[in-house]
Amino acid sequence: MKDSYLPSRVPAHEYVAPPTVRPPAQPRAPHRHAALGRVVLLPVMLLPLVMLAPLLGPGLPRADDGWYHLFRAVELNAAVAEGIWYPRWAADFIQGLGYPIFNFYAPLANYLQLLVHATGLDFVASLKVSLIIAVVAGSLSMFLFARDLLGTNGALPAALTFVYAPVFYMYALSSCGHSGA
Numbered sequence: 001m002k003d004s005y006l007p008s009r010v011p012a013h014e015y016v017a018p019p020t021v022r023p024p025a026q027p028r029a030p031h032r033h034a035a036l037g038r039v040v041l042l043p044v045m046l047l048p049l050v051m052l053a054p055l056l057g058p059g060l061p062r063a064d065d066g067w068y069h070l071f072r073a074v075e076l077n078a079a080v081a082e083g084i085w086y087p088r089w090a091a092d093f094i095q096g097l098g099y100p101i102f103n104f105y106a107p108l109a110n111y112l113q114l115l116v117h118a119t120g121l122d123f124v125a126s127l128k129v130s131l132i133i134a135v136v137a138g139s140l141s142m143f144l145f146a147r148d149l150l151g152t153n154g155a156l157p158a159a160l161t162f163v164y165a166p167v168f169y170m171y172a173l174s175s176c177g178h179s180g181a
Helices: 034-046 066-081 107-118 123-150 153-166 166-174 176-180
Strands: none
Touching: 034 123, 034 153, 066 107, 066 123, 107 123, 123 153
8 A cells, every 4th residue: 555645756664754844933022011011010029018017127027937947047057158058957956956957848948048148147137138038029920920811900919919918918927938938
């Protein structure tokens, strides 16, 4: 049986399909509300800062686990200074006996705090700044996510609802680990 779609002079086992040629990609036209999207980014990044006003006071804000994040950052700083970039054991926890805290709680939020601490801030101030960065990044991420689904007009309320939702508001100021998530 002869394959009718193959040229007659090339045996079937030697046939090579011709390369497909794609048309050149057309540049995307800017969206008619592109300038509006850039203007809306400013309130998306600034309005969450109103919620974070308690962080502007002196000392550590009232938080359920604020001290624990401070201890983890100090312990992670000591481990990184020793050359251990992903520690599993916190030698100074549990009255010097040690504890495998980094096996159970991934230290990504504490790495952000160490980066801020490397600028010269103390650990309490670096915790506050890393919380601010996390909340503003969360608001911006929700805006970008919702813009694809709802457009620019629906993305701003979605981002602000995300930040000012009572559950997020409660966890952002009282449980430092949840704001990084």
